[in-house]
Each structure stands twice: as C-alpha cells, then as structure tokens.
Amino acid sequence: MNCENEPLLEIKDLKIGFKTPEGLLHAVKGISLEVKKREIVGIVGESGCGKTVTALSIMRLLPDNSFATGSINFSGIDLLSLTEDEARGTRGRDISMIFQDSLSSLNPLMKVGRQIDENLMMHTSLDKAERFSRVLEIMKGIGLPDPERTYGKYPHELSGGMRQRIAIAIAIVCNPDLIIADEPTTALDVTVQAQILELLRKINRESNCSIIFISHNLGVIREICSKVYVMYAGHIVERASTEALFTNPGHPYTLGLIKALPKLESKGKELFDIRGRVPSIADLTQGCPFEPRCDYSFERCRKEFPDLKEIDSDHEVRCFLAGGKL
Numbered sequence: 001m002n003c004e005n006e007p008l009l010e011i012k013d014l015k016i017g018f019k020t021p022e023g024l025l026h027a028v029k030g031i032s033l034e035v036k037k038r039e040i041v042g043i044v045g046e047s048g049c050g051k052t053v054t055a056l057s058i059m060r061l062l063p064d065n066s067f068a069t070g071s072i073n074f075s076g077i078d079l080l081s082l083t084e085d086e087a088r089g090t091r092g093r094d095i096s097m098i099f100q101d102s103l104s105s106l107n108p109l110m111k112v113g114r115q116i117d118e119n120l121m122m123h124t125s126l127d128k129a130e131r132f133s134r135v136l137e138i139m140k141g142i143g144l145p146d147p148e149r150t151y152g153k154y155p156h157e158l159s160g161g162m163r164q165r166i167a168i169a170i171a172i173v174c175n176p177d178l179i180i181a182d183e184p185t186t187a188l189d190v191t192v193q194a195q196i197l198e199l200l201r202k203i204n205r206e207s208n209c210s211i212i213f214i215s216h217n218l219g220v221i222r223e224i225c226s227k228v229y230v231m232y233a234g235h236i237v238e239r240a241s242t243e244a245l246f247t248n249p250g251h252p253y254t255l256g257l258i259k260a261l262p263k264l265e266s267k268g269k270e271l272f273d274i275r276g277r278v279p280s281i282a283d284l285t286q287g288c289p290f291e292p293r294c295d296y297s298f299e300r301c302r303k304e305f306p307d308l309k310e311i312d313s314d315h316e317v318r319c320f321l322a323g324g325k326l
C-alpha cells in the first residue's frame, strides 16, 4: 500500500465556539478536512475566518471559554477525547505548532538552546549529553550558524529569521508526524520568507512529516502546498489541489483572493481588494455569508446557504454557481 495516500489527520464536522458575555459565538461551523501522510496542506482565508482556532483545536490549546465538537482523528486517536495529560504528551512530540510571532512564542528569559532541549526533556529519555548533541544537530540541520554559540543566546539577540528557525527547531526536535505552521513567514521580509519556506519543504522531504500551512496569502500557499482549503466565516468554501484552485477557482471568494495577489505586470497600479469585510462571528445573517461582498450573488444567495458541491474529482465548492465559469 502506498503510505502517502493514508490519512494522518481527519477532521469531521468540527465546530468551535466561545462562551462570551454576549452569548455563544460560533467561530468554526462544521468543517471537515484531511491531511495525508507527507502532504503539505494549506488553509487560507482573511483574518477572522477561523484558521487559528482550528489549529489550536488540533493542538488542544483552545482557551477555557471555548468548546469544540465533532472529531479530530489523528493516527486513529480522536484528539478531542484525550485527557489534558494525554494531550500534553502528544503536543511537541507527535504534533507541533509554529506561530507567526517568534518573539512572543519564545521564552525571552531562557537561552534558545535550552528551549529546544525542553521538548526533548519532556518527551524522550535521552541523557543530558545526548540531548545536547541532538539540539546541536537540529540547529545545524536548519541552517543556524555556529550552533554552540547560538545555543547560549537569548531570543532578543537573534534576528527575526533566526528566531523563527529556533521556533522551527523546537517544533521538529522530537520528529513529529504533523507540523502546523500558522502564518510562519508573515512577520519576515521577502528574502527570509523564501528561506523559511525552503526550510519547511526540506523538513517535509527529509523527515516525512505532514505540514498544515496557514496563511492569509494565497501566493505563499501556492509556493509550498499541494492542496488548499479556503476558509470563510468559519466554513470551508473551497477545497482543491493548488493547481486546480489557481487554474479553475470555483468560489467567488477564492477568485477574489487570487485577484488580490500582486502581479509583476501590474507594478505601480492599485492592488485589487475584495470589497467589504469578513463578518463578525456575532453576525447571524441568513444565506451565504459571502453574499454581501460577492459580485456574482443573486436572490437565492441571500436566503439559502449552499452545500459543498463536487465540481471535479477532489475539487469541492460551496456556491450555487459551482461548476459554472466565474
């Protein structure tokens, strides 16, 4: 059997909500998602669409005022049914996360080498010397110069790109099966961004892990992912291979995200922007949540919410116009 076709992570009908003084607010409204072994899967959408809370639910790191229903099956285990202790055992060992802002995700008071070592201390029985050489090996493997010296530095002594490499080292030191990278390059300049993407590709190739790559930027997703889920207002509105998404986008929201990408030939011209804003999770409008921003909407869109419809093999779209040409 070809193990690349085996699912590593299967999310079914995941709903995430928050108990707030204004009542229950629903941030994720029944999404299903699959990540196969060794696959790099993108989740794209504007701010507030529910990408990060989805990632946090996989990590079992949702805040106390939240609730999650549905199932998150990871290698045969439903992560939502794990106890806190079991979830702690999984985090950092089987599943790791890299956050956007390495300055706030790293401990400012601890030497960076120690921070990588902490994960090994927690999840392995290696002794101090073995852990030290493993940390140096990882630091070297991800392109940190002079690992012995860098081991003893504090986060603020490193550049943004180096700090993000440390965050990646922490994430991969225990050889996890799944890495969730949440906007890992957004805070970095373009050159460093390209280096970090290349590093993630290398890790995926060499350690056979799967990656969920979260971004608001389809251009970055295109660089690294083979499959993409487009999220809007807590729903998956399109799922396709990256190639199909760009050659035949089925949802007007996806089309808007593609049009919003800067192009070389339009240098100097004003960039396209999808009009309007993502609705707040407190909005309970009837019909399709994208309707107020959509150039293709008609009467039915104001009243009914479309199901995900398959328009091609492995290509689903949640729009009444799915399958037609936008």
Ligand SMILES: Nc1ncnc2c1ncn2[C@@H]1O[C@H](COP(=O)(O)OP(=O)(O)OP(=O)(O)O)[C@@H](O)[C@H]1O
Pocket: 018, 020, 025, 027, 045, 046, 047, 048, 049, 050, 051, 052, 053, 054, 063, 065, 216, 280, 281
């Ligand atoms: N602790 C919380 N209490 C109430 N609402 C929350 C809480 N955390 C997140 N939300 C809401 O859940 C929704 C989804 O947020 P989420 O951070 O997942 O969006 P996102 O797509 O990742 O955007 P961003 O790129 O800005 O992180 C937002 O409307 C957000 O305000």
